[in-house]
Amino acid sequence: xxxxxxxxxxxxxxxxxxxxxxxxxxxxxxxxxxxxxxxxxxxxxxxxxxxxxxxxxxxxxxxxxxxxxxxxxxxxxxxxxxxxxxxxxxxxxxxxxxxxxxxxxxxxxxxxxxxxxxxxxxxxxxxxxxxxxxxxxxxxxxxxxxxxxxxxxxxxxxxxxxxxxxxxxxxxxxxxxxxxxxxxxxxxxxxxxxxxxxxxxxxxxxxxxxxxxxxxxxxxxxxxxxxxxxxxxxxxxxxxxxxxxxxxxxxxxxxxxxxxxxxxxxxxxxxxxxxxxxxxxxxxxxxxxxxxxxxxxxxxxxxxxxxxxxxxxxxxxxxxxxxxxxxx
Numbered sequence: 001x002x003x004x005x006x007x008x009x010x011x012x013x014x015x016x017x018x019x020x021x022x023x024x025x026x027x028x029x030x031x032x033x034x035x036x037x038x039x040x041x042x043x044x045x046x047x048x049x050x051x052x053x054x055x056x057x058x059x060x061x062x063x064x065x066x067x068x069x070x071x072x073x074x075x076x077x078x079x080x081x082x083x084x085x086x087x088x089x090x091x092x093x094x095x096x097x098x099x100x101x102x103x104x105x106x107x108x109x110x111x112x113x114x115x116x117x118x119x120x121x122x123x124x125x126x127x128x129x130x131x132x133x134x135x136x137x138x139x140x141x142x143x144x145x146x147x148x149x150x151x152x153x154x155x156x157x158x159x160x161x162x163x164x165x166x167x168x169x170x171x172x173x174x175x176x177x178x179x180x181x182x183x184x185x186x187x188x189x190x191x192x193x194x195x196x197x198x199x200x201x202x203x204x205x206x207x208x209x210x211x212x213x214x215x216x217x218x219x220x221x222x223x224x225x226x227x228x229x230x231x232x233x234x235x236x237x238x239x240x241x242x243x244x245x246x247x248x249x250x251x252x253x254x255x256x257x258x259x260x261x262x263x264x265x266x267x268x269x270x271x272x273x274x275x276x277x278x279x280x281x282x283x284x285x286x287x288x289x290x291x292x293x294x295x296x297x298x299x300x301x302x303x304x305x306x307x308x309x310x311x312x313x314x315x316x317x318x319x320x321x322x323x324x325x326x327x328x
Contacts, residue, residue: 002189002190002193003046003047003049003050003057004043004046004047004185005047005050005192005193005196005199005200006044006047006048006050006051006200006203007196007199007200007202007203008181008185008192008196008199009040009043009044009047010174010177010178010181011040011170011174011177011178012039012040012044012164012166014164014271014272015031015033015040015041015044015164015166016044017252017268017269017272018031018033018162018163018164018272019031019044019045019048019140019142020048020207020251020255021162021248021251021252021255021269021272022140022141022142022161022162023048023051023052023140023207023211024207024210024211024214024251024254024255025211025214025247025248025250025251026119026122026138026139026140026141027120027121027122027247028161028162028244028247028248028251029116029119029120029141029159029160029161029162029244030116030119030139030140030141030142030143030160030161030162031140031141031142031143031160031161031162031163031164032104032143032144032145032152032157032160032162032163032164032276033142033143033144033145033163033164033166034144034145034146034147034163034164034165034166035144035146035164035165035166035167035168036146036148036166036168037146039166039168040178041102041142041144041166042100042102042144045057045098045100045142045144046098046100048098048140048142049097049098049140050200051200051203051204051207052096052097052098052140052207053096053208054095054096054097055097056093056094056095056096056097056098057097057098057100058090058093058094058097058098058099058100059100059101059102060090060099060100060101060107060115062102062103062106062107064090064111066110066111066114067089068089068090069089069090069091069111069114069115070089070091070114070118070124070126071086071087071088071089071091071092071124071126071133072086072087072089072126072128073085073086073087073126073128073131073133074086074087075128075129075131084131084133086126086133086135088135089124091118091124091137091139092124092135092137094137094139095135095136095137095138095139096138096139097139097140098139098140098141098142099115099119099139099140099141099142100142100143100144101115101141101142101143101144102144103144103145103146103149104143104144104145104152105145105146105147105149105150105151105152106149106150109153109156112152112156112159113156113159115141116141116156116159116160118137118139119137119139119141120159121137122136122137122138122139123135123136123137124136124137141160143160157276157277158237158238158240158241158276158277159240160276161244161247161248161273162244162248162269162272162273163272163273163275163276164272165275206255206257207255209254209257210251210254210255210257211254213254213257214250214251214253214254217250217253217254217258217259217260217261218260218261219246219250219261220260220261222263223246223249223261223263223266224246226263226266227242227245227246227249227266228242230245230266230270230274231245231274233280234274234277234278234279234280235278235279235280236274236277236278236279237277237279240277241273241274241277244273245266245269245270245273245274248269248272248273249261249265249266249268249269250265251269252265252268252269253265
């Protein structure tokens with residue numbers, strides 16, 4: 001099955017941004033997407049996997065067991081031969097790729113909690129009868145849910161780093177662009193992908209650069225104050241939101257190819273971090289300080305990112321429009 005190109009997605013700029021941030025720094029804690037069917041949730045997640053080093057897309061089924069998720073140890077072999085034999089689970093298969101959980105609100109709470117712990121640490125540890133094994137699990141976690149089928153417990157909701165709520169209503173121009181693109185892809189997937197090859201490669205290059213850059217970016221005192229004020233004004237519980245907001249701002253700055261994290265980076269990601277944690281409606285919050293005015297409302301991607309970089313060839317037709325990016 002040929003995956004739909006990420007550069008050809010239409011109409012969901014905040015979803016695209018959230019997925020890219022989670023791919024740049026998996027320790028952000030993944031992306032939870034709330035919305036009805038037919039809003040490109042699964043298509044977007046599969047498309048993201050094609051931009052990552054391992055290009056892996058792994059589905060976590062609702063009926064999965066803890067052993068299927070984490071993997072298992074052969075205790076008998078360890079006792080007889082003194083060697084730990086590990087049978088990889090879904091987390092090992094998803095390393096350097098995307099782990100996708102459809103209807104995550106219907107997954108057992110214990111499994112969700114375990115999954116979020118591993119994805120936040122980047123390491124999967126399995127222990128059984130005094131024998132242990134661990135392996136890297138750098139995963140872009142994407143969970144989706146339809147609120148009509150049940151809510152996610154607040155304790156688990158808070159564990160997801162970023163949250164995107166998709167609107168069921170799509171304006172006519174966007175609907176037309178989506179339908180044109182989808183029909184063109186379905187009629188000739190190989191030709192459609194070929195038209196987007198340059199734009200896709202540009203995204204891969206920028207994503208690799210951002211992943212390498214993000215760890216070197218420093219947080220200023222002003223940024224710490226800005227984030228603390230935003231989280232306090234939103235009346236969020238604990239400091240998880242502060243940590244995620246700083247990480248997301250750093251990932252955004254890295255994606256923008258900046259050498260410093262600015263107030264505009266916090267502004268661009270604040271709503272993704274606070275939307276599912278906020279206890280105070282945005283209208284009731286006091287104005288933010290330290291250059292954070294309006295930070296609770298993330299700007300549109302197209303307005304922030306400008307045009308494709310020189311190495312990418314923008315395709316101007318409606319059915320093959322590439323995701324706009326900032327010039328290096």
